[in-house]
Every structure is written in structure tokens, then in C-alpha cells.
Amino acid sequence: MLNEIDLGRTDLNLLVLFDVVLRERHVGRAAERLHLSPSAVSHGLGRLRRLLNDPLFLKTPKGVVPTARAMQLADPVSEILARVSSVVASAAPFDAARSIRRFTIGAPDGVSTVILPPLLHELKRAPGIDISVRQLLPLPSETSPDRAWRTAFCDLESRAMDIAIIPSDHIPTRFHRHVLFEEDFVIAARARHPLARRLTLDRYCDAQHLVVSHTGDAYGFVDRILEERNRRRRVALTVPNFMFALPILAETDLIAALPRRFAAMHAARFGVVALEAPLPLGKFQLHGVASGAAMMDAGVAWLFEVLRAAVDRRSSPRKRGSMPRAKAGSPLSRG
Template sequence: MLNEIDLSRADLNLLVLFETVIGERHVGRAAMRLNLSPSAVSHGLGRLRQLLNDPLFLRTPKGVVPTTRAMELAEPIADILVRVRNVVSTAEPFDPATSTRRFTIGAPDGVSAVVVHPLLAELERIAPRIDIGVRQILPTPSRVWLAAIADLEARGMDIVLVPSDDIPPRFEKRLIYEESFVIAMRAGHPFAADPTIERYCEMRHLVVSESGDPHGFVDEHLAKQGCTRRIALTVPNFMFALAVIAETDLISALPKRFVAMHAARFGVQSLDAPLPLPDFRLNAVAPKVAMLDAGLAWLFCMLGKPAESGQKNAAAGRQQRPLS
């Protein structure tokens, strides 16, 4: 990437600057993360543009957008910085009991609502000074979870949790849990007394859709059986969905584990779907090169443990208060 002449005037901090700006997509937020002034970040970007002979970031009303060249550089620069961090960290081996690191995890809210609580309980027990940031990620209409994977590769996040097995080979993948869908509704809903597919199609439905698109995967499976349904409401996240169906006659297909953990406090019950719905595998994903970071590799392995604990807790909760 850099020839010998460039290396004589290169500053490693400029690569850190590049990594932060491409992750934040905003000069001001990058400055806050780096404890610099926005003018210092702008000056650094000017030096980077000269060094790499490319504009790198184009200004927009909402921040900055990386150029094609910047996106091409994101992976090799992330690779360089991971290796440098790994070399530096060998001077002081990662110890979760004393580490004060902060990690960022990206996940859909229906997943983070399942994983984060048991993860925090485990961190409080064995790594009390480690902090976690959670970013909500969403599928895009045409590329599904690839936008989240691209953001991960640009080091905008440390690990993402995605319901997909279609992960490029340059990433490490770990199965966290498997999920299926149930039909959730308020306690005492009349549909529970006659949960046939005919009655299901007669109900008013709620769909979780950040974009507001009322067509979901359930509709595709209904269409195979020559059926349709009415989508009376879309909401942007799963927690909001629970709050709404608890106070209305709307019903919704929601992740089973999510419902098992959170429905009781909303007064929501669930039933098996009256039609076959697909299961999905929830995977933790991180760049393989980033796994050279002992701290990140530790967290990556940790993510499976709280999920297993959460499974047991959810099962115990179902025995105390059945949801279906």
C-alpha cells in the first residue's frame, strides 16, 4: 500500500484516524472518539489525502462518505492496525479481570435483547471493568446483512451478531444459538382458542420493519399456500412490537427465544405458528485478522456462554409461567 518513500513520511496515527472516520462516517464523532478537535481531524485527513493520492472522504449534509478507494483501503488498513495492536498488547497480556477495554457489538434488537443481559451478568462476574456498546443493525432490502459485514470490516464494530450463515470466508463465524418464530399476542386473545391458518389470515397483523415495508417472510410462506393476511401496523423494532400487541388485538410472528425472555412482563403469550416458518442460525462474526487481538478473541468466545445460560433461564421461566 505504501512505498518506501511514503513510509519515510507516514504517521501510524493517520491510519488510526482513517479507521475511526470510516467507522463513524462523521468528522465530529471521529474527533470525539479520538479526543481531538474537528479541525485536527480535518488536518489529518488532508495529510492522508496527500499520502494516498485520493480524496478518501466526500462531505455530505449528514457526515462523510468514503470513496471507492477508501473502501478498498479499509481492509488492509484494519489488518495493519490489528497486527500493530497485537504486537503492542504482547507487552501486557490481556486479562479480563483487570482490562478496561470497551467493545462494540452490532445486532438486531431482537438478538441484542436476548444476548446482552446474560453477557453483562457474566462480565460483572469475571470482567467488571470491561464496557460494551451495542449498535442496532438492520438488513438492507437487496443485500440483507452485507452492509453490517462491511461496517464490521471497516472496524465500525468489533463483532456483529447476524441471523445468517452466508458469511465471507475472511471472517470468523461462531454459532450463538438457533432461533425459530412463534405467534405472539396479548393474554386472552381469541386467536389462541382457534389457532388455525384460516383464523390466522383473518387476524390483523403487526410486522417488525424498520423501513415500514409491510411485506415480510411470513407473507412469502402464506403465498405458497394461496393465502394472504392484512398488515395493520409496522413498527421499527421487536421491543416496541411486544408493547403494542400487549395492548391491542394485533398478532405478530416474533423470535421464540426473544418472546420467552421478555413476553411475561408485557402480559404477552405465544403459540406455535399454524404454518411452517423457517428457523435461522444466529452467528457471531468478526474478521479473522481481528482475532489476533486476544481481548476480542476472548469476547468472541464469551458470547456463546451467556446465550447458553440465557437458554436455561428462559426454559426455567417457561416452566413457571407458560407462554403457549
């Protein structure tokens, strides 16, 4: 680490130079990206080597390779530059058309695959904005809705994440939230599946089921609903995410409960059809959530509004009658 004396004589541009050379693995290409001469880059690397007491990069016929010390510094330097960039960006009025910020959005995979296409369409007007998507997962074996997503709430407050999309009504009051859309479930199966002609509750229970479960736990919210009716099903396969489920359904006689919007957007290209469930599977709301402090950041507030507008403008699945809500737990983690 840099001590206090070193920091006083350190040029922040040296860290930028280090980061670019590390990414390019080539002094000449790094010089082009930085609009410097190769000799200027080499001179800067020399200063860094003396400062950090390490060669950092070793010459090869194809460019340079980082030393072990350089690789250790990669993440800390990247984080420092990201934080500095955020501080500088917040000092000036936010202009989406000119901004080069990166924002992080967290969502369960069945949600991110639904909101990303319309969001990216909206972001065409802000070509310098970059998005990182993190998969949100409820805490394993946590049945309390207000505690299942507490890791996401902690990440929002620490600003490790800018916005989260959470399938729960139990959002602490200290957070800003907005209902993005309401979701329910359909039964997905291959187009020529025998059940596609007539799906009764008896035939549904007799079928072999696929459950999306990131932990591999085969017991999901559908099983709780079936137990209330003294029914059971056989879960023949679990897979870790919804996109993985679609090609499996397309090639087998397995069936699965999938979010309606997700199925409407992605199922057809796999030859998978959506069937109305033979029993009420409940519905739930998806909330966009950000910390109060984050919403004071004009950039985050702008992105929150863009996300809301992107979801609103996308055609919703056809309206359905009222259905009872699913019981406690996470319907987007185990169906």
C-alpha cells in the same frame, strides 16, 4: 488540525484534559477526575488555547461551556484517545479482570435483547469492560442473503465493530464465525386474545397483523410463506423494532410473528403470550462473526468466547421438531 510542528511539541495529556473538561463542563470536577489541582487544569487549558488558537471553554457561574471550535474537536479527540487506548491495551497481555477496554457488538434488536442479559451476567467478572451495542439492519430491498449484510461485514473489517451477530448462513470464508443458537418464530398476542384458545390457519389469516419493519414495508417473510399456500393476511400496523411491538400487542387484538427466544424472555411482563404458529414459519441460525484480524486481538477473542459461553449457558427454549428454513431475506427485519 495540528500541523507537523505543533504535533512535535504537543503533550497527549492535553487531549485527555480537553476530553475530561468537555465532559464535566467544570474545571474543578475535571481536576478531581484527573487527580490534578484546578490550577494545573487551567494551565493545561491555557496551553491548548495557544496551540489551537481558540478559547475552547468560556467561564460561567456554573462552570464552563465549550466554544463552537471545542464542539467541532470533541469527536476527533475522542476517537484519537480511543485509538491510542486500543494501541496501548494491545501492547500488554490482555487481562479481562483488569482491562478497561470498550468493545462494540452489532446485532438486530430482536437478538441484542436476547443475548445482552446473559452476556452482562458473564461480564461481572470483568468490571472494567464496557460494551457498545449497535443495531444491525439488512440493506433495504436486498433479497440476496450474502449481500444483505455486507455493510456489517465492511464494519467488521474496518474494526468499527468488533463482533457482529448475523442471522444468515452466508458468511464469507475470510471471517471467523460460530453458530450461537438457532431461532424460529411463534405467534404473539395478548393473554386473553380470542385466538389464544384456538389458532387455526383460517383464523390466523383473518386476524389483523403487526409486522416489525424498520423501513415500514408491510410485506415480510410470512407473506411469502402464505402466498405459497395461496393465502393472504392483512397487516394493519408496522413498527420499527420488536420491543416496541410488545406493548402494542398487549393493548390491541393485533398479532405478530416474533422470535421464540425474544418472546420467551420479554413477552410475559407485557401480558403477551406465545402461540405455536398454524403453519411452518422456518428457522434460522444466528452466527457470531468477527474478522480474522480481530480474532488475533486477545481481547476480541476473549469476548467472542464469553459471548458464546453466555448464550450456551442460558436455558434454551424447548426443543421442537425440524422445520423448513425461511426463504431468502431477513426474518429479523420484517415478519
